[in-house]
Amino acid sequence: MKRANVQALRKSALIAATIDQIGATGSLEVTVSQIARKAGVSSALAHHYFGSKDQLFLAAMRAILSDFGAEVRAECAGLETPRRRVDAIVRTCFSPGNFRPEVVASWLNFYVLAQTSREAHRLLRVYQRRLHSNLLAELRPVADVRAPQIAQTVGALIDGLYIRQALRNESLDAAASIGLVTDYLDGVLGAKPQDSKDHRP
Amino acid sequence: MKRANVQALRKSALIAATIDQIGATGSLEVTVSQIARKAGVSSALAHHYFGSKDQLFLAAMRAILSDFGAEVRAECAGLETPRRRVDAIVRTCFSPGNFRPEVVASWLNFYVLAQTSREAHRLLRVYQRRLHSNLLAELRPVADVRAPQIAQTVGALIDGLYIRQALRNESLDAAASIGLVTDYLDGVLGAKPQDSKDHRP
DNA sequence: AAAATTATTGATTGACGAGTCAATTAAAAA
DNA sequence: TTTTTAATTGACTCGTCAATCAATAATTTT
Numbered sequence: 259m260k261r262a263n264v265q266a267l268r269k270s271a272l273i274a275a276t277i278d279q280i281g282a283t284g285s286l287e288v289t290v291s292q293i294a295r296k297a298g299v300s301s302a303l304a305h306h307y308f309g310s311k312d313q314l315f316l317a318a319m320r321a322i323l324s325d326f327g328a329e330v331r332a333e334c335a336g337l338e339t340p341r342r343r344v345d346a347i348v349r350t351c352f353s354p355g356n357f358r359p360e361v362v363a364s365w366l367n368f369y370v371l372a373q374t375s376r377e378a379h380r381l382l383r384v385y386q387r388r389l390h391s392n393l394l395a396e397l398r399p400v401a402d403v404r405a406p407q408i409a410q411t412v413g414a415l416i417d418g419l420y421i422r423q424a425l426r427n428e429s430l431d432a433a434a435s436i437g438l439v440t441d442y443l444d445g446v447l448g449a450k451p452q453d454s455k456d457h458r459p
Numbered sequence: 460m461k462r463a464n465v466q467a468l469r470k471s472a473l474i475a476a477t478i479d480q481i482g483a484t485g486s487l488e489v490t491v492s493q494i495a496r497k498a499g500v501s502s503a504l505a506h507h508y509f510g511s512k513d514q515l516f517l518a519a520m521r522a523i524l525s526d527f528g529a530e531v532r533a534e535c536a537g538l539e540t541p542r543r544r545v546d547a548i549v550r551t552c553f554s555p556g557n558f559r560p561e562v563v564a565s566w567l568n569f570y571v572l573a574q575t576s577r578e579a580h581r582l583l584r585v586y587q588r589r590l591h592s593n594l595l596a597e598l599r600p601v602a603d604v605r606a607p608q609i610a611q612t613v614g615a616l617i618d619g620l621y622i623r624q625a626l627r628n629e630s631l632d633a634a635a636s637i638g639l640v641t642d643y644l645d646g647v648l649g650a651k652p653q654d655s656k657d658h659r660p
Numbered sequence: 661a662a663a664a665t666t667a668t669t670g671a672t673t674g675a676c677g678a679g680t681c682a683a684t685t686a687a688a689a690a
Numbered sequence: 691t692t693t694t695t696a697a698t699t700g701a702c703t704c705g706t707c708a709a710t711c712a713a714t715a716a717t718t719t720t
Contacts, residue, residue, distance in 0.1 A: 265667085268667090289706085289707060290707080290708065290709090299667095299669090300669045301669090302670080302709090303668055306668080311709090366570060366574075367571060370486060370568060373485020373486060373564060374484065379626065386623075386628070411642075413619070415616050416619065417622050417623065418614070418617065418619030419615045419619070422618065424574065425583055438611060438615065441608065442643070469697090490676085490678085503679090503698070507699095510679095511678080511679080
């Protein structure tokens with residue numbers, strides 16, 4: 259295998275292991291050794307490639323954020339109406355990939371990390387702003403001046419549903435969460451009957 | 460000073476210091492020594508009274524939770540209509556006491572703690588259930604079968620606005636947060652003109 | 661093949677922090 | 691006053707863990 263690939267392979271294995279381990283323990287108090295073991299390498303190698311534990315955390319954040327961004331773009335591609343694209347964004351937030359317990363737990367912990375780390379803070383703001391501007395762009399045509407407020411409400415609602423998932427609130431799974439947001443949107447925008455069967459009964 | 464009072468005094472000083480310190484560092488990675496110093500006592504004394512760092516964290520959680528509960532009760536007392544009581548609950552969530560940066564940061568960190576600690580998890584569920592049932596009780600008369608879903612949306616929205624506060628999102632202060640929730644309620648319940656001037660322009 | 665580069669790790673260091681304990685001081689009860 | 695009980699702490703123990711480094715193995719380049 260080519261050398262460049264080995265490096266990339268190790269890095270992504272370490273990033274995946276980081277997310278898994280944060281998810282497994284529900285905390286940032288994971289040791290580099292635990293992560294490295296899970297990735298099948300030594301802790302020294304993790305330091306070699308990432309420099310520090312914090313850098314590893316940030317890399318994991320960037321990975322989650324960029325996966326999320328890519329998924330949103332993919333889901334929205336080809337959709338005809340703004341409303342459908344809004345729904346696609348919402349669905350993506352709760353998609354199987356993004357709503358996995360490890361990912362939600364990591365997300366929550368990244369919020370905590372953002373209190374200490376400038377870079378984590380910056381990354382989270384980038385995510386928030388991107389989500390907001392995506393929503394805004396789609397809402398503008400259908401909600402006009404109300405669009406900014408609706409976008410903010412949807413954004414906060416999504417974050418709130420996420421945090422509740424972190425508490426493993428069984429009554430609020432992905433489908434129910436999507437349903438809540440969609441119903442809110444139906445309410446403020448006016449229902450959209452032909453699509454509203456999206457959420458399973 | 461009587462002895463019983465000394466103990467209570469130290470305990471509450473330590474609890475306040477815990478919340479301050481979590482707020483100041485934005486993390487649970489605070490040392491018992493830091494907390495004790497801030498409370499003006501030795502770390503040994505903190506261990507003497509609380510047994511362990513975790514117990515101290517849990518005591519701080521209970522304090523925040525019980526303060527919050529008391530404030531809700533006080534705010535709702537004497538209010539005539541369900542809708543006004545709902546608004547009072549929402550207002551209390553974002554009141555100066557509960558929306559202080561240290562308190563929000565502690566709250567966020569308690570969510571993280573709940574991933575590890577059974578008791579923290581339990582406490583947070585108690586809070587969630589109480590908030591939900593309070594909202595539900597007031598919404599039932601005005602929203603009937605839609606009440607449960609509305610209550611869940613409001614609950615999630617509040618948590619989402621909290622987490623955004625933890626990121627120090629300047630555009631969403633307490634007034635704006637209350638405004639978002641109130642506008643949502645106006646939308647689903649039908650506006651309530653005589654009160655809707657609550658949020659400043 | 662030799663040299664250069666990269667991958668990889670075991671062992672070590674150095675710092676830090678939770679929890680313990682024996683000892684001291686202060687207050688209350690007798 | 692003496693005795694008992696609570697308050698309080700400094701010093702210490704024992705782990706743990708991030709980060710480093712020198713050494714070795716594997717690959718690539720020359």
